Amino acid sequence: MSVFLPLLEDAADEALLQALARIGPVIVPASQANAVHLPEHATRYVLLDRDFSLDEVTSFLDQGAEKVILPLGQAKDAIGILPADRLVLLIDVGSVSAVSDRIRNGVSGVLIKTPALDLDFVASFSRFFAGSAVHVLPATTSTPPSQSSIRGLLSAGAILVLPTTLLTLSASTDRHINVADAFLSPISSDRPDGLIPTVVSSHAEGGRSLGLVYSSAQSISASIATGKGVYQSRKHGLWRKGETSGATQDVISIRLDCDSDSLEFSVIQHGAGFCHLDRSSCFGETETTSLFALEKTLQSRLSSAPEGSYTRRLFDDPDLLRAKIMEEADELCRAQTKEEIAFEAADLLYFALTRCVAAGVSIADIERSLDRKAKKVTRRAGNAKPQWTKPASSAKPKPVQAVIDPDTPIRMRSYELAAVSVDERAQLLRRPVLKYNEMLAKVKPIVDDVRIRGDAALLELTAKFDKAQLTSTVLRPPFPPESIQLDPTVRDAIDVAYANIHKFHAAQAEQGTMSVETMPGVVCARFARPIARVGLYVPGGTAILPSTALMLGIPAQVAGCKEVVIATPPRQDGSISPEVMYVAYLVGASAILKAGGAQAVAALAYGTQSVPKVDKIFGPGNQWVTAAKMLVQNDTDALVSIDMPAGPSEVLVIADHTCNPAFVAADLLSQAEHGVDSQVVLVAVNLSDGELSAIEAELDAQAHALPRVDIVRESISKSNIVKAQSVDEAIKFSNDYAPEHLILHLENASKVVPLVENAGSVFVGPYSPESCGDYASGTNHTLPTNGYARQFSGVNTLSFQKHITSQEVTADGLRGLGPVVATLADCEGLQAHANAVRVRLRAL
CATH class of the missing domain: 3.10.20.810 (Phosphoribosyl-AMP cyclohydrolase)
Structure with a gap:
């Protein structure tokens, strides 16, 4: 912990600066930032002592400043753009009331200039800035503080800022305080000798x-x-x-x-080591698995490895070392299991560290470079160089290959279900690990910004992420006729899909009341009511997805939801695709929110000045949307629920000898083209090598003809063919996998459906492609992924309704039921419950 913060004033003695850098951060005025030479390891705060542009402030952080200390006016411009943990607010006592919640939440600390050290005021001020580091700079700085003053400030939750003109390495006087004395102000010892x-x-x-x-x-x-x-x-x-x-x-x-x-x-x-036994540590030597131990070994072998040894060859042959680094990097990228990844990463680290030692670079040098990069605020795009952008096959590791031949066959991996171990079977059922915690951390600032600033934040974020400059984020009916002008063929297709989906979802709605007399005079009932306000997220921007608007809007319409808000990213000109606008008109949307991503989810969850707050949010989206939905549903201030957890789209196809290879391949590819993380599984029931080869040949030929062949190549290379010996074995595997889409290319496929226990939607027989369910057959395409089909249904009309129960008890009914209730209430020690019954029974 910091005891005090030194503020560089005038030309501080170099020995004093070196000493101060050993005990914590040093505050350097921006006008001196480039003239002061602190040790490489020193932590530096830069104090803006005049007006600087936001680019200049950013430059200080990029050049290694841990934090910048900004006056109130400049802080307003930096908050929300620069990381909060890198900003400290500079204010005087008279400006405290001008600090808004946005500013207070947008910085990691505050430096306040005070006329004098008033501990009561400092304690109150620290409570106001709870959660932030509070630093205090007294206006009167001609005399040094006492050690008790420093201790008192620390007890009040603040750290004293001391100009270097008051600090010395010599003995403390009435004009200077010794650096060590200041540092030791709060220290105490419970030892008799005081050590x-x-x-x-x-x-x-x-x-x-x-x-x-x-x-x-x-x-x-x-x-x-x-x-x-x-x-x-x-x-x-x-x-x-x-x-x-x-x-x-x-x-x-x-x-x-x-x-x-x-x-x-x-x-x-330096020297033999720290311990008096000539060991590096009093706790024994470093474990041999340590990277630092490996570094020491390599440094030793650089000077002493015998001729002909492998390590000597690596040091003497840069081309061999380069080839090994590239080979191991490629094998790490291809590794699949946790064990494989750890094994290949260890190999890569060995060769990479050999390269560093050969060049005289230490792990400490690497750490310093990482620290410098971590301090940068300005980031490069991070795109790979062209020679590394071709997707690589995830089959077993092969020698490094920078560019893949586009004619290389596109293949799935194969497994015999009867031959795999329990652990291998578990791996086949797994989906990629979704790093939701990382995504939640990324979306939280966006969600908080919209929650706090409302429409202003929405407009800024839409300009930033969707590149659309808007003056308003919400459209309300009646929608302009020109906004729903469509190609007649597209309009007719939407109309047919609307009719089919509406018919199927209308049949699901619960209109009447279920009533049951549980005992004479006791009638229990359940009835459905629509969720009043719903938000429907429809991915958009460059994409056109009227199908998602249909799948979400129609059940909301059928259920009778009073307010239906469709959120969809605008195009760069600020418009919404006419296809989505037309669906919004068909389903009777009450508003269209022109926003996407986490910011749209936040607006739906909390409401803004123009966006109505909703009670439940539906719809698919990328990881940002999914993480934002999960975040808001767990916030009690939002009081909003979501349809279901989401992950990459997936299909599982079960095929036997009756299947058409072209149909099976087409079904697999229709899912694989969604994205590189799409999950595609073929369960082959007693198919011969020739029958499997026919499917693989079709898959390869059809894939190469697709415009999204690069995406397909990567997703298919991570996909599996699972060979089963019977339909029962295949269905058991499918039920364990719980796919989003299950396609049955089986003889008498309809007779197999009763065996299906876990699936989002089932496509029965050779002429039921997944595409029909995605667009227009009538079923809903918003389905559980990532194995959640074990617990969740796909979106349906009941998703937009809630159920309320009622009970009506007659006098005779209470005579029969009352004693039972009173007895149970007494058993639980709830006498008021029992009394509510007994007072009525006495009246009877």
Whole structure:
């Protein structure tokens, strides 16, 4: 923890700057940022001492500043654009009331200029900025603070900012305070001798513990001033590490723990090691699996590896080393299981570290480079170079191949279901791991921005992500006739699909009341009511997806939802595709939200000045949309539910000897073209090698004829053919897999349907392609993925309704039921419940 923050004023002595850098961050005025030379490891805050443009502020962060300290006016422009954890707000006492919640939530800390050190005011101010680091700079800075003042500020939740003109490495006076004295202000010891337990760790080995020693005020002061390891021996007094043995230490940082009763010295150890037994650590040597141990081994072999050894060959033959790095990188990319990935990553790290050691680059050098990159705010696009953008096959590892021949056959992987182990079968049932926690962290700032700023945030985010400059985000009926002008053929197709989907979903609606007399005089009932306000997310932008609008809008219309808001990303000119507009007209949408992504989900969940808040959100989308839906449904302030969890689209096809190879291949490809993460599985029931080859040949030929062949190549290469010995075995595997779409290319396929327990939607027989269900047969195409078909239904009319129960008990009914209720209430100790019955029974 930081005890105080030094503020560079005038030309500070270099030895003082070096000492200050060892105990925490240093505040550097922006006008001096390029003139001050701090140690490479130093943490630097930049204080904007004049007006700087946002690009200039960004440049300070890109150049390695840990944080920038911004006046209120400039903070308003930076918040929401620069990361909150890199911003500190600079204000004076009179400006506190001007700090909005947006500003308070958009920074990681605040530096307040105060006339004097008023601890009550500082404590109150710290509570106002709860969760942020509070720093205090007194206006009167001609005299140094006392140690008790520093302690008092820390107790009040604040850190003192000390100009370097008040700091010295010499003894404290009435004009200066010694750096070590200031640093030691809060420290305490529960030991009789007053010494401070001190953990010594290796800066060069990722913080590995070297040993436990003790420090005193004198030894700490010497270490801060000299940058050398100086401790307090309980027997011999001041102990300057390595003074006689040569195993000296360079002190990189000194940190105080959270309880202010122990220290950590991060050091670079020289010589034989830290321990008096000539070992690197008092806790024993590094485990042989450590990267740092590997680094030491390679450094040793660089100078001593015998001629003809493999490591010597790698050092002496750069072309061999380059080839091995490329080969191992390729094999890591192709690895599938957790064990394979770990194995290939270990190989790649070995050869990569060999390359580094050969060039004199250490792990510490790599860490410093990573730290510098992590501090950058401006990011490159991150696109791969052209020679690496061709998708690679995920079959067994092969020698590195930079560019794939476009005529290479497109193949699935094959497995014998009867021959796989339990673990291998479990792998076949798994989907790719979806890193929802990472996505939730990414979408939360977007969702919070819309929740707090409403329409203003929506307009900014739509301009940023959809490249559409809008003045309003909501369209309401009646929609302009020109917005729904369509090609007559498309309009007719939509009309037929609408009629079929409406007919099927209307049949699902519950119109009447279910009533049951559970005992004489006791009638229980259940009746359906529509969910009043629903939000329908329809992916869009460059895509045109009227089918999704139909699948969501029609059941909402049939269910009788009073408010139906369709959210869809606008095109760059700000318009919505006429196909989606026409469907919105058909289903009676009450509003169209021209926004996509997490920002649209947030607007539906919380409502804005123009967007109505909804009670339930439906619809597919990318990972941003899915993560935002999961986030808002768990926020009690939103009070919104969602249709179901979502993942990449998937199909499982079961085929036997009666199948048409062309039909099977087409069904597999229709799913594979959705994206590289699409899940495609063929379960082959007793198919011969020739029958399987016919399907694979069709799949390859049809795939090469598709415009999205590159996407298909990657998704198919990760897809599986599972060979089953019977229909029962195939169906059992399918039920365990729980596919979104299940297609049955089987003899007497309709007789197999009763065996299906888990699936989103089933397509029965050779003339029932998934495409029909996706568009116009009548069933809904918004279906559970990722195995959730075990627990969830696809979207249907009942998804837009809720059920309410009622009960009506007559006097005679209460005579029979009342004693039962009273007895159970007494059993549970709820006397008021029992009394509610008994008071009525007495009245009877």
